[in-house]
Amino acid sequence: xxxxxxxxxxxxxxxxxxxxxxxxxxxxxxxxxxxxxxxxxxxxxxxxxxxxxxxxxxxxxxxxxxxxxxxxxxxxxxxxxxxxxxxxxxxxxxxxxxxxx
Numbered sequence: 001x002x003x004x005x006x007x008x009x010x011x012x013x014x015x016x017x018x019x020x021x022x023x024x025x026x027x028x029x030x031x032x033x034x035x036x037x038x039x040x041x042x043x044x045x046x047x048x049x050x051x052x053x054x055x056x057x058x059x060x061x062x063x064x065x066x067x068x069x070x071x072x073x074x075x076x077x078x079x080x081x082x083x084x085x086x087x088x089x090x091x092x093x094x095x096x097x098x099x100x101x
Contacts, residue, residue, distance in 0.1 A: 015039070021054050022046040 016039055022031045026044045033040070040046050 017046075017048070020051060021049040023049055 016037050017033055019033045019035050019038060022033060022040060023029070024031065024042070024044050024046055030049075031040060031046065
């Protein structure tokens with residue numbers, strides 16, 4: 001049976017930590033500590049992420065990017081086109097208003 005401990009997966013700067021992946025809880029930056037020991041760059045709190053979780057999350061996040069990036073491109077293209085059309089309509093209305101005066 002496992003004994004309960006007060007240790008958490010949280011670490012702060014200035015403390016020597018084991019090598020691995022750490023995520024900054026404040027900015028969501030991912031920091032890699034190479035080797036067996038190392039230190040973290042800032043004074044924020046970090047959470048250690050297990051290597052197995054990173055091996056699973058990497059391909060999943062990459063596949064998500066590949067699937068949804070084309071839709072983002074299409075949406076940006078459509079929005080730019082609508083802005084262009086709306087701008088032309090505003091220019092036509094302004095020209096018509098100028099002609100009537």
